[in-house]
Amino acid sequence: MPADLADQHVATALDHLRGARWAEAAAAAQAALQLRPGQPDAVHVLGIVAWKTGRLAEAVQLLGATVAAVPAYAEAHKNLGMVLQELGQPGQAIACFRKATELAPNMADAHFQLATLLREKGDVDAAIVIYQRVLAIDPHYAPALNDLGAVLKNRGRLAEAIAYFRRALEVFPNYVVGLINLAGALMDHGDPDAARDLYARARELAPELPDARFGYCLSFIPISYAREAEIAESRAAYARELAALDAHYAAAPASELAAAAQVAGQHLPFYLAYQGEDDRPLQERFGAVFARTMAAGYPEFAGRPPMPPAGAGEPIRVGVVSGFFRSHTVWKLFGGWVREMDRSRFKLHGYSTSLRRDPETSRAKAAFDVFVETAHSFEALAGTIRAHQLHVLLYPEIGMDQATARLAALRLAPIQAASWGHPETSGLPTIDYFLSSDLMEPQGAEAFYTERLVRLPHLSIHYAPPDVTPAAPDLAGLGVRPAAVKYLCCQSLYKYLPRNDDVFPKIAAGVPDAQFLFIRHHAAPEVTALTQRRLAAAFAAHGLDAARHVVFVPSLDGSHYAGLNAASDVYLDSLEWSGGNTTLEALTAGLPIVTLPGRLMRGRHTAAILAMLGLEQTIARDKDDYVALAIRLGREVEWRKTLALEVARRRDRVYRDATPVRALETLIEGWVRRPLAS
Numbered sequence: 001m002p003a004d005l006a007d008q009h010v011a012t013a014l015d016h017l018r019g020a021r022w023a024e025a026a027a028a029a030q031a032a033l034q035l036r037p038g039q040p041d042a043v044h045v046l047g048i049v050a051w052k053t054g055r056l057a058e059a060v061q062l063l064g065a066t067v068a069a070v071p072a073y074a075e076a077h078k079n080l081g082m083v084l085q086e087l088g089q090p091g092q093a094i095a096c097f098r099k100a101t102e103l104a105p106n107m108a109d110a111h112f113q114l115a116t117l118l119r120e121k122g123d124v125d126a127a128i129v130i131y132q133r134v135l136a137i138d139p140h141y142a143p144a145l146n147d148l149g150a151v152l153k154n155r156g157r158l159a160e161a162i163a164y165f166r167r168a169l170e171v172f173p174n175y176v177v178g179l180i181n182l183a184g185a186l187m188d189h190g191d192p193d194a195a196r197d198l199y200a201r202a203r204e205l206a207p208e209l210p211d212a213r214f215g216y217c218l219s220f221i222p223i224s225y226a227r228e229a230e231i232a233e234s235r236a237a238y239a240r241e242l243a244a245l246d247a248h249y250a251a252a253p254a255s256e257l258a259a260a261a262q263v264a265g266q267h268l269p270f271y272l273a274y275q276g277e278d279d280r281p282l283q284e285r286f287g288a289v290f291a292r293t294m295a296a297g298y299p300e301f302a303g304r305p306p307m308p309p310a311g312a313g314e315p316i317r318v319g320v321v322s323g324f325f326r327s328h329t330v331w332k333l334f335g336g337w338v339r340e341m342d343r344s345r346f347k348l349h350g351y352s353t354s355l356r357r358d359p360e361t362s363r364a365k366a367a368f369d370v371f372v373e374t375a376h377s378f379e380a381l382a383g384t385i386r387a388h389q390l391h392v393l394l395y396p397e398i399g400m401d402q403a404t405a406r407l408a409a410l411r412l413a414p415i416q417a418a419s420w421g422h423p424e425t426s427g428l429p430t431i432d433y434f435l436s437s438d439l440m441e442p443q444g445a446e447a448f449y450t451e452r453l454v455r456l457p458h459l460s461i462h463y464a465p466p467d468v469t470p471a472a473p474d475l476a477g478l479g480v481r482p483a484a485v486k487y488l489c490c491q492s493l494y495k496y497l498p499r500n501d502d503v504f505p506k507i508a509a510g511v512p513d514a515q516f517l518f519i520r521h522h523a524a525p526e527v528t529a530l531t532q533r534r535l536a537a538a539f540a541a542h543g544l545d546a547a548r549h550v551v552f553v554p555s556l557d558g559s560h561y562a563g564l565n566a567a568s569d570v571y572l573d574s575l576e577w578s579g580g581n582t583t584l585e586a587l588t589a590g591l592p593i594v595t596l597p598g599r600l601m602r603g604r605h606t607a608a609i610l611a612m613l614g615l616e617q618t619i620a621r622d623k624d625d626y627v628a629l630a631i632r633l634g635r636e637v638e639w640r641k642t643l644a645l646e647v648a649r650r651r652d653r654v655y656r657d658a659t660p661v662r663a664l665e666t667l668i669e670g671w672v673r674r675p676l677a678s
Contacts, residue, residue, distance in 0.1 A: 006035040006042075013045045022049045040070045044079070051083045059083045074104035081113060090117050108137045112144050122355040124151055142172040146181055153185050158523045161185050176202050180211045183219070184267075190526030192222040210260035210293070213248065214267040217241040221271045224527050226534065228498040231275050238272070239282060246289050254296060261297020264290050265406035270399055273424040273602065274494045276576040280425055284450050287409075287427025294409040301382050301410040308389045308414075310672050315347040318668060319385060319393040319413060322421075323354035323401030325364040327558070329581040330421040334396040336462025338367045340661045345669070349388055351381065353403035378403060385412045391672045397421025398431065415671050418451060419460070423580075423602035425449040435664070436460060439608035440601045448600060454667065456660045459608055465588050465655050470562035475517075478551055484515040485634040488568035488591065490561075493521050493531045495577040501534050503575070505542035506627045508549045511634035515551055517568060522555040565589035569640065570633045573606040575626070580605040587613075590648035592640055594629045596620040613650045618643065 013028035029045040036042075047062030063080040067073055081096030097114035100107055115130035131148040134141050149164030165182035168175055183198035199216035206212060220237040222230075249257055269286055272279050295302035310316055320338060324330035338348055350368035365371045372384055385393070385407070393413035398405055399422040408416070409428055417433040418426050425434065427450050434451035437460035446453045480486065487507070489496075508514045521527040532552065539546035556564060562585070565571075571586045573579050573595035579586070583606045586593060595606040597619065607619050618633070620626035633640045 006032040006039055009035070010039065010041045010045070013042065017045060017048060020052070022053055025049050038069065040066050040073060040076075043069070044073070044076050047076070047083075048079060051079065051086075056083055056087055060087070072103055074100045074107055074110070077103065078107065078110040078113070081110070085113070085117065090121060093117055094121075106137050108134050108141055108144070111137065112141065112147075115144070116147065119147070119151060124155070124355075127151060140171045142168045142175055142178065145171065146175070146178045149185070150181055153181075153188070156523050158185060158189055162189065174205055176206045176209060176212070179205075180209075180215060183215055187215075187219060188223075188524060190223050190521075190524040190530065192219050195219050208256055208259070210256075210263045211266065213245060214260075214264065217245045218267045218269055221269055223271055223521075223524060224274075224494045224496075224530055225498055226530055231277075231497070235275065235277065235282070238269075242282065242285055242289075246285055249289055249293060257293055257296035259297070260293040261295075264293040264297075265402045265409065268399055268402065268405055270422075271494060273399070273422070274497075274577060276497055276598070276600075276603075278448055278600065280427070280448050280450060283425050283427030285427070287429060287450065290405075290427075291409045291429050294406060298379070298382065298410055301386060301412060304411045305386065305389075305414055307672065308391060310391060315343070315345055316392065316668060316672050317347050317349060317388065317390045319349040319351060319388065319390040320368075321351045321353065321385070321393065321395050321404055321407055322397070323352070323356075323404050324397070324421075325350065325352050325354070325361050326356060326358045327360040330396050330400075331360065331364060332466070332581050333461050333463065334419060334421060335364060335367065336464060336656070337394075337661060337664060338364075340462050340658060342665060343369070345665065349385075349390065351385055351407075353381070353401055353407070374403070378406065382407060382410060382412060391415065392417065392668050394419070394435075395426075395431070398426040398428070399424055417454075420580075420601065423600075423605075425451060436601060437608055437660075439611055440604045442597075442599060442601070442604065445601060456663050456667075458612060458657055458659055459654060460660045462657055462661050463584055463655055465651075466558070466562070466585055468558050468562045470566045470589075471559040472563045472567060473553065473556060473560045475551075475553075475564075475567060478553060480515055480517070480551055481513070484513050485511050485570070486568045487514060487516045487570045487572045487630065487634070488565065488586070489516050489518045489572050489574070490564070490582050490586075491519075491574040491577070491579055493518065493527050495574040496531060497576060498534055500575045500623070501538035502542070503623060503627055503630075504535060504549070505539045505544050505546075507572075507630045507634070508539070508544055509542060510627070510631035514634055515549055516572070517564065518550065518552050519556070520552045520554055528552060561585075562589070565591060570594065570630065572630060575623070576600075576603045578603050578605040578607070583609050584654065587647055587651040587654070590644045590651075592618060592633055592643035592647060594618050594620065594626060594633065596623065596626045609654055612654050613647070614653075615643070615646060615650065 009028045009032035013025045016025035025045055026049045029042040032039050032042040043062055044066045047059050051059035060083055063076055066076040077096045077100040081093040084093040094117050097110050100110035111130050111134045115127045119127035131144050134144040145164050145168035149161040153161035162185045165178055168178040179198045179202040183195040186195040196219040199212050199219055203212035220234055220241055225231055347369045349370040351372050352374050390413040392415045395408050395418045398408045398418045409430055411430055416431050417435050418431050419435040431451050433454050434449045435454050438455040438457050441455055504516050535550050536546040565586050566589045571591040571593045575596050576598045597604045597607040610616055610619055618629050620629055
């Protein structure tokens with residue numbers, strides 16, 4: 001009889017657990033233990049109650065006792081894993097989840113938690129497999145559908161990600177996280193209108209949720225545009241919503257502001273810079289909101305730390321934060337600063353915000369005296385940077401990587417500087433200087449930055465040419481005619497604005513066998529399709545058939561991209577946002593280059609490169625001159641060959657330039673060894 005009564009008490013305790021009646025559940029479990037000491041189910045219930053009421057150490061003890069008494073108790077292994085996960089012990093939690101899934105192969109929850117931890121650890125391939133296993137057990141498991149979509153989105157498999165997000169919302173239409181994730185994926189896919197509707201719906205369901213507010217505001221900045229008027233419309237709408245966002249958080253309680261810090265930076269105005277306008281007022285307002293939320297969420301990192309002493313003979317500690325310590329444009333452009341700085345005078349600390357790695361990552365890591373990989377939480381990484389007592393913290397880019405932007409919105413070093421990996425003012429009050437190029441910046445450029453502009457000499461970088469063996473792409477299979485004059489138009493498609501579409505048919509009118517080689521958007525087919533439609537209309541307006549002159553090449557790996565450069569005849573620089581690394585790579589193929597400097601630094605990279613080469617004859621004065629130079633290069637084969645030889649002969653002038661590094665060293669020493677300017 002007592003045993004039967006003990007079982008009844010356990011059943012009652014479990015019923016109370018399901019209703020989240022923790023005190024009643026504990027009382028029933030204690031009653032069971034009085035009748036049957038050590039009863040595993042009752043101990044398990046007490047462990048769950050301890051977990052749910054925040055007594056984590058006690059929960060570990062009770063759940064550990066349960067699995068010790070009954071090693072085959074799969075549910076207890078899973079719950080112990082959940083508690084260990086909350087305690088920040090992912091390795092032990094993973095072991096518990098693995099044991100639970102071995103004991104109960106159809107326990108979807110345990111598989112899901114295991115996949116989540118493996119994903120956070122960086123073992124994404126294993127996580128994908130286990131998420132798929134969860135869905136084989138339960139095809140309607142909405143969190144697994146959502147998280148698998150998020151993993152695939154990060155892998156660039158956007159269409160698959162969207163399909164999983166949609167399935168999650170079919171199961172749970174008011175799943176706010178799913179709404180926001182689908183909205184973000186649709187933004188990346190080039191469908192801002194649909195994304196905006198989802199953000200609005202999420203905001204209605206959860207008005208306090210910052211993801212929905214920031215996402216809705218930034219949904220007014222699309223990737224690209226069908227017509228020129230859309231740019232002004234976008235800016236006006238974004239300015240309106242940004243003002244509303246600013247007003248909301250200015251009046252929000254401290255708790256809501258602090259909560260916003262947890263997601264601030266997940267939505268950045270990256271594509272704003274591609275509209276070809278002065279963005280300082282908008283960036284300054286966004287930066288103020290962003291920094292305000294981060295200061296509220298992380299007050300310990302909100303104030304400027306004092307400048308650490310720097311005695312004679314003591315190296316100055318310089319940190320570099322990036323999500324791109326790999327074969328990426330940012331590291332290609334700014335890795336030379338790290339490799340070439342004088343180690344007798346500077347100690348360099350690298351802080352990676354990304355789990356993505358390739359063979360270049362190991363070389364980047366070896367270039368630093370101290371290198372911290374992002375195995376930490378965000379708070380731990382920020383704390384580590386602050387604890388290293390840096391003198392100066394450099395951000396090669398701000399605006400592309402979410403974690404980098406969040407760190408930049410805090411005060412982790414007494415002097416913080418950004419550079420032109422993303423050539424746009426950060427707008428952040430936490431960034432003191434913007435390190436740019438003397439050759440790239442126009443007169444009066446200081447007005448475009450919230451930071452104090454520093455013009456380093458020449459191109460401002462120490463650039464090493466790529467060590468890549470070209471592999472010929474199958475151009476014939478793409479419809480490229482062997483005898484055509486091949487104009488390489490290799491920039492990201494969102495750099496090409498509607499107002500400049502007419503240059504291509506005008507060139508084709510002067511070079512009837514011209515073909516323009518564009519590169520498809522790697523993740524958003526709609527962006528490619530939109531560009532194709534625009535160019536078709538532009539060519540038709542000039543009585544020409546775009547199908548004869550325009551070719552869209554798939555995304556290429558490094559060797560085939562080098563082969564595309566080698567197979568081309570002329571490099572046509574994009575207007576208003578110029579090529580930087582792409583132009584430097586084109587030099588290795590000896591390509592003649594046509595460029596038109598813009599009014600902002602981001603439209604002047606190539607002109608600066610040509611000026612340094614002493615090849616300014618193909619720097620256009622205006623759009624008509626740009627077209628004329630491109631036509632002349634297409635028609636005059638000997639001039640084209642002569643320029644190609646000159647590019648090949650002079651290109652070393654821009655490679656491995658130590659002058660900017662020496663200037664940067666002098667600049668940093670001046671910052672550190674004199675009182676910080678107000």
